[in-house]
Amino acid sequence: MKKVLMSGNEACGEGAMIAGCRFYAGYPITPQNELTEYMARRMPETGGVFIQSESEVAAINMVFGASLTGARAMTSSSSPGISLKQEGISYMAACELPAVIINMVRGGPGLGNIAPAQSDYFQATKGGGHGDYHLIVLGPSSAQEMMELTVLAFDLADKYRTPVLILGDGLIGQMMEPVLVNSRQSLVVSKKLTTKNWVLTGCKGRDPRIVKSLWLNDGALEAFNRKLGEKYEHIKRAETRYEAVRTEDADIVFVGYGSVARILRAAVARLREEGIRAGLLRPITLWPFPQAAIRQLSKKTKKFVVVEMSMGQMLEDVELAVAGNAKIEFYGRPGGGIPHEEEIYQRVIARHKVPKQSKK
Secondary structure (H helix, E strand, O other): OEEEEEEHHHHHHHHHHHOOOOEEEEOOOOOOHHHHHHHHHHHHHHOOEEEEOOOHHHHHHHHHHHHHOOOOEEEEEOOHHHHHHHHHHHHHHHOOOOEEEEEEEEOOOOOOOOOEOOOOHHHHHOOOOOOOOOOEEEOOOOHHHHHHHHHHHHHHHHHHOOEEEEEEEHHHHHOEEEEEEOOOOOOOOOHHHHOOOOOOOOOOOOOOOOOOOOOOOOOHHHHHHHHHHHHHHHHHHHHOOEEEEOOOOOOEEEEOOHHHHHHHHHHHHHHHHOOOOEEEEEEOEEEOOOHHHHHHHHOOOOEEEEEEOOOOOHHHHHHHHHOOOOEEEEEEOOOOOOOOHHHHHHHOHHHOOOOOOOOO
């Protein structure tokens, strides 16, 4: 175990190496270029394959092919680049192919800017491409989590035969923090994951295998979609992750993910010092969303404050979870705007008529 100063992009790349990634294809775009650069250096050191593809479309289809052979494969990009990958991502979900996709979100829509944003939440959690499918979506809030959740992403991808997306942002990708790195770390769920009885490696004396996304016979696609739906319901039950910070007695509960959650954590600490009972619910899996945890909190909490670097996308999932049990307010900074602790306090909390508690 050693402590290394790394950017979030670099920590993500190291997590991929720890997880046994052996194929990476990507195309340059800010603010995730450091990740591509890191993979270009590290992949040859482990006998892996690095390709700077001719386009984002080419990159996702290369990952498609590598996954078909059983390799742990990854691609990364930022917002408009992820949009170009959506057709390939839909194909991978339909073929039940494991892969890890990194999105270091920048401001949008369109080319937007290169500043951090969280405006790709809808795209990530509601499918993104065509058809009935979901990705497992993880939302790291530190460089350390960028590494650890990347390892987890590869394990979940293999466990459920599904693409897994890590939704970072330009702030987490560019910022540098000390990261504890264990080169011998392994979070592989089960030894059974090393046996993939669906990969296309040539028949070699066995029955042929077919991996496809085209179902033309009457009712075949409906049956397949229902099978996918059952898998997604299982993932909801088994893989929902979140962090609760001082929510037990909270009158106000912030809900935020990724880099915003770091800022909210500081706001909660300040408000507690002033006797205001504040807490934080941080989704770690953005899909599946921690709906049950928020709904349970809504039965005893007076108010939720959703903070995002967008016009309000995760807000809709919080509203569904609260189901009218408590008040909800929203504060958003779109287009590369980053909220800070003082701003949240002055513009949001100061307007809340919450009685201060006596300090003990």
